[in-house]
Amino acid sequence: MGETRKQYVPNELLSRLVDLRLYSVEFVLNDYVQFRFDGDQNPGHVTLNSYVWPGVRQDGSLWRERDLGYADALRRLAPGTVVSTTEQTGSGIHIELDTGTIVIHPAKEEIFVEIAELSGFPDGQWMAWRPGEDSFEDLA
Template sequence: MAYELNFLLTRLVGFRLYSVQFVLDYVQLRFDGPTDDMPVLTCDVLPTVKLSGQRFSPTEAGWTDALRGLISQIVTATHEETGIGVAVDFVTGSIELHPAESELVGPEIATLNGFVDHSWMTWRPGEDAFKDL
């Protein structure tokens, strides 16, 4: 069965970002919402954050504050497309994953799991939405 872009990611729509965990060299975004699912988006490559019209990269001052500023917001849309990568939209901002090749730190870009039905997705360079890497 072929993987349909944005199929699993779109399940985040309607969920609330309730936690951002900064781990040594990655970030985990935890969601809760209208079902028993407790999705976790683990970003092995640190995402870019857009908040209130400003863009913050992980190397810029204010990036952690911008990411924390999305806590308690509801996911309004998701995007997954080659050339764009993966994006999760909120009312006042978004989290975007489309690293440059120089930003790749391992074999994986991100993983989404935590669904009751055990569905999960791992994004890697050269595959799916990241065919351009």
């Protein structure tokens, strides 16, 4: 018999980032941004690839990729600790750190295939977000 897909629960996997430290922000070939997290309870490194340019909320401002200072705003997120996460249709993914907030909710024209991917947990759990699916239904 075919394997049945487990029912997706928004923020269940994403919330496992809480208390992890963002130790690296990497720009990969000016194509996407990779965020790496570590923490005492996690012997490996958890990685969030954002295949769209995320927004950065810091000090009351929202920085976008087109803004002068955007890369600096992303770099200032590290070394921050994740304090909360939210994920829902209409607003996408928000990862709040003690240094600012990563906001992933692109416009339709910014998306090619996937929006983001989270992996690296010791139990092998991972997630890929795509337009029209889990928490991004509004981008179908």
